[in-house]
Amino acid sequence: MSNTQNKSNLNGDVHIHKNTDSNSIDKKEDDRPEFETNLANTLLHNFGEKIKIDFIKKNRIKVNVQKENIVEIAKFISLNMKFDHAEAVTGIDYPEQNEIEVVYHLGSYEDNLSNQILALSTSAIREDDPTPGSDRTKLPSLRNVFYSVEFHERECFEMLGVYFENHPDNRRLLLPEDWADIPPLRKDFKIKGR
Amino acid sequence: MSELPPGIKLEKEDDKIMTLNVGPQHPGSGHMRIIVKIDGDYIVSCDPDPGYVHRGEEKMAEYRNYITNIPHLERPVIHDSCNILYPYCLGVEEILGLEVPERAKYIRVIASELNRCVYTLYWLAIYGIFLGHSTMFMWPTGDRELLIDLLEKLSGARVTHAYFIPGGVRNDMPANFEDVCIRQINYFEKRIKQYDSIFYSNPILKSRTIKTGVLAQQDAISLGATGSVLRASGVDFDVRKKEPYDVYDNLDFQSNTLKSGDSYARSKIPWLDMLESCRIIRNALEKIPKSGSVRVKLKPNPKAGNVETYKRVESGRGSLGMYIISNGKPEPYRVKISVGSFRNLICLPYLLKGEKLGNMPAVYWSLNYWPVEADR
């Protein structure tokens, strides 16, 4: 196992080729923008199999990581790749796969990176009967890496019930204090009359 | 001492610290509650509590198809409704693979710049009344009428235009709109130049806003501030320049930055942007193709594949992004609206710490914060 990981570390290009081919959006080798591919290769060189590239488009990269590695990778992105703030933190509920995906859209105010958005996604286990904060739907917080995710993660907690560990202020933000129903952006929360 | 009701606790160590609720129905906060702890006249800590006007726009968008989402998605900022629909339309066009006609792109730019001015004037009017400058309330509210009149001629509604649609705009410009637009924009530019003498060089305003709520450049970056807050702190970031959408790369304009990062700079950047908007509109009216289609035909219930897109534009309050995920149904699977107001809110506790309570309105409203948009 360690042997193969070493191999992919040394030769990141091979790895990325394999991943984009398995993607639903078929991109030819020539179509892929160069700058974005280089950025993705930087990540692949350093983390190898811990990272799965979802897509590489013009100005947009999406990478998928396991929740155990997300803090480490986020630190690398913030320190070495100069992505300095989060634009949005989106939770998406997938009841069939039994998981909740959380996507961090990271941006940068550096001149050469300012048109790039790096989407860093991870997923948490979804409970059918949620009790936000005390069930298995937990993710490590990125607040110590990107200060700007503080309110976004609070919103994600109340809207989807994803508890962010090590977040200093895990309170409700938008919902009223007396909200007693399940988190409203879950797919099994239905709007009345629809 | 008798027993206190639940939820109330006395802070024994610091009895002199008082908790003050500003809002949610206070004119000094809009539809938001700001819980401030004050020691005498100084703010010790501040805890913003948004959500008073949360309407669940993101949840509503999952139940409606790509076209019927349009009227309700503009509700968070009815004064800036073209700009909040802009990233949605760009995103839907990408996932449906629509090619927007050239003329429609220019009309969109004109409508979006007019709308940015309408929003900024409304914001500026409230900033004026927050600081007790009632002339600054009257003038922008009156001058807004010039632009609302233009938007009404263009789109047929005074505030909630529902004018942008995936694939272009709803209707073409009316006859001789160009002349009326140039005439009113020129007069409008002359008018807002006078704001400098009555408002921005007013010594009372200056003494209240200069050096209050200073946001350093490094902090603005790490807090993820955007729009006028960021540019007032000296970071040159404007989505129109950095990631040009539609025809912004053909147009001649600049993004304004100031260095000082205080409330004065934050209130001046939107005004400089309005002058820039006048330039953009005149430039766009020169370059617009004289005729052509403005909208591509859509199927009644358009469907996209298993794709996702993140598009952003520069709204009146900074970068406004929409993250649209489709799973092959006529309705989007998930729509995330990432708004400038919500992103700038995190600066408020940081800026108010150690500030005088009387300076709170000056700092709070200079963040270009629109409570309804932040709550969505």
Added chain:
Amino acid sequence: MGTASGIIKALNSGIKHIAIKRFTLRYPEEKLKFVGDGYQFDPVSGVGVAGLKGRHILFHDKCTGCQLCSIACEGIAEAISMVKVNEKWKQNKKSIMPQIDYGKCVFCGLCVDACPFYALYMTNDYELSSFSKEGLIYTPAQLQVKPNIEQDAEIKIDDRGATHG
């Protein structure tokens, strides 16, 4: 700039406004003029015609009772419902026509975009207030009436400022 000169500058700018004309629109006496006869839509080219999105006008001789306007409104305001009318039209076998509740309508005009038969347009009439909620529900017969409006004020700009003339 010193404090004194700043105040003088502000006062000077204010005093100049004594000579500037009043911009206020004296609403019930004066009414703004709009372009065209209201928002219309051409289903052949798929592009609308600019105009105010006010109250609707329904052409009974063109309406086929296809319910497309009602379906379009379902996801938006649920203001349009189809009702039976006591009229016999060749193109309208079911004799149903839209009835619009202006207590719910948001005036987005997407129902006009949905109509493929040039039967539903919007007009310049925006004065729809009523003393009861029932008064806001417009039946097909009421929607048929062409509004009688006199709107002639326009923004005029000269050396002494802008006015509604």
